[in-house]
Amino acid sequence: MKFLFSATGIRTLEAFCFSKCLFAFDYDGTLAKIVKAPNDALMTKTTENLLEELNSKAPVAIISGRSLNDLKKLFKHSIKTMIGNHGIEGLPNNRFSGDAALDAVLKWKKKLAKLLPDNPGIQIEDKVFSLAVHYRCSREKKSAKSRILDCAGNLEPPPRVILGKCVINLIPAGAPHKGVALMELMLDRGLTCAVYVGDDDTDEDVFGLSELRIMTVRVGMKAASRARFYLKRQTDINRLIKLIIKIRNDIL
Amino acid sequence: MIKQASMMERAEYLFKTSLNIQQLNRRLEKAVGLSLVQWHVLRRVLELPGSAAGVLAKEIGVHPGTLTPLLKRLQGKGYLFLEPDALDARKKTILISREGKTKLLTAEKKFFVIIDECNETKHLFL
Numbered sequence: 270m271k272f273l274f275s276a277t278g279i280r281t282l283e284a285f286c287f288s289k290c291l292f293a294f295d296y297d298g299t300l301a302k303i304v305k306a307p308n309d310a311l312m313t314k315t316t317e318n319l320l321e322e323l324n325s326k327a328p329v330a331i332i333s334g335r336s337l338n339d340l341k342k343l344f345k346h347s348i349k350t351m352i353g354n355h356g357i358e359g360l361p362n363n364r365f366s367g368d369a370a371l372d373a374v375l376k377w378k379k380k381l382a383k384l385l386p387d388n389p390g391i392q393i394e395d396k397v398f399s400l401a402v403h404y405r406c407s408r409e410k411k412s413a414k415s416r417i418l419d420c421a422g423n424l425e426p427p428p429r430v431i432l433g434k435c436v437i438n439l440i441p442a443g444a445p446h447k448g449v450a451l452m453e454l455m456l457d458r459g460l461t462c463a464v465y466v467g468d469d470d471t472d473e474d475v476f477g478l479s480e481l482r483i484m485t486v487r488v489g490m491k492a493a494s495r496a497r498f499y500l501k502r503q504t505d506i507n508r509l510i511k512l513i514i515k516i517r518n519d520i521l
Numbered sequence: 522m523i524k525q526a527s528m529m530e531r532a533e534y535l536f537k538t539s540l541n542i543q544q545l546n547r548r549l550e551k552a553v554g555l556s557l558v559q560w561h562v563l564r565r566v567l568e569l570p571g572s573a574a575g576v577l578a579k580e581i582g583v584h585p586g587t588l589t590p591l592l593k594r595l596q597g598k599g600y601l602f603l604e605p606d607a608l609d610a611r612k613k614t615i616l617i618s619r620e621g622k623t624k625l626l627t628a629e630k631k632f633f634v635i636i637d638e639c640n641e642t643k644h645l646f647l
Binding site for chain 1: 567568569570571572573576602604606607608612614616617618619622623626
């Protein structure tokens, strides 16, 4: 992993900005800080303004684990391209059967309600096409995590389990993931390359694509990540968006 | 069956075309600093940032061995750079530099005028 604001990182970013490039961002932990209650995770006014400015100059997409309805509330009309539920919602030409996912999520929710009754600090978020089990507010995070994972192992049909920051995502097996979503968006818009910024394990679906035409950026350095570049902290997102806008203004 | 005379005419035509393209390339390099092939490679590098040499060669339709000296020449001029992949240093990715992008922007207008003039006098295109 290389630091994005190094000479190499900036030169690479420039080369991507010169082309027909899609700028895609995850939401929680990337555009907004991670907070205890997911509903309180909001972008700063500066990030919001910068993102709007970038959106007026270049194709921008939000690819998040949140439900599409949630994203629509957050972005109102500012960003047109939004993919929710880790790639399940909002995809152009989506061939994934939503009915099967709805069915599976309902079953999991009922079963988890039985298996994790009134557990303080554990919160099940129903995102319609997937579930997110949060344990950020739990006093004993380690045991909460292993408890949730145990329960997830007993679910039918077996979900795809993706670990996040104090959250365990349960996603219908075979559903499109963030990597598929990004590639589909590029294809749909006729864009030859993309810059993707994310912070979580769910973003590894994009980072792990063996596609050199996607510049992958992780918020926070992590040696095991497949992302090529990293930002030191979430607040660096403003500097990154500013830089992208500057490069595009300079040359185009 | 094509008659021998007709075949000779075609071969002559190809030879003249080849000469004309060589002349055009020399003129372009002198006036703009980019030959026709160099311009095409640089355009593809711009459109496909981060590609590996093999992928780029396939896109352009040349053998990777043919592409290497072209890339070196453009790299020498500072128009593109080769960067080791952050995940696998054995892989080199090819990227356009700021100078390369500026060159394309400033050169293309003149570039197309010269090609057009050449076509009018030498009838390069059928």
